[in-house]
Amino acid sequence: MVFQMIEVDVEEAYLLLHPRPVVLVVSLREDGSPNVMACSWITPVSEEPPYIALAMWRENYSYQLIMRNKEFTVNIPGYEHVNQVWMAGTRSGRKVDKAKILGFKFIKSSKLKTPYIDGCLAYLGCRLDKTVDIGEISLMIAEIVEAKARKDLLVRGKWNLKKAKVLQHLGGKVFTYSEKTLWPSK
Secondary structure, eight states, rough: OOOOOOOOOGGGGGGGGGOEOOOOEEEEEETSOOEEEEOOOOEETTTTTEEEEEEEEEHHHHHHHHHHHHHEEEEOOGGHHHHHHHHHHHSSSSSSOOOOOOOOOEEEOOOOOSOOOOTOOOOEEEEEEEEEETEEEEEEEEEEEHHHHHHHHTTTTTTOOTTTOOOOEETTEEEEEOOOOOOOOO
């Protein structure tokens, strides 16, 4: 079978890598209160030791807070958080206290000063190790020092997609979630 291919603008080619899990990144504001931002440009980069990387615009308020405090938490929301995720990604923490307007409650981390968002599907506590500047963003590379997930949503350490409706970003104002797990036959 031959498929017809179309040209894609290289400046929008990153959208071909979507949907991607969307997360809520919590950092600490100057007064010690939590700041929340939405992010889908995040990926694991090492298993031993456990590291993740997230791409963040250097002008972003959260970037500046993370650079100052050297820690943050990654909160994995379910589909029911889509409105809060959208608001967290479209408002500036410099101008509003997003934690308050989003109505989140927070729970303490046992290893970090930065809290987690209560009610998310899973949490990663991260310490910033280094940054790499690329274009307009910095790739923030961080060690995972704590990880928690809802037991009822996992099967052998992986998401049970019939139960865990992990929110994914398709691009712009469009979100989705997966419901089916596929296994290769060979």
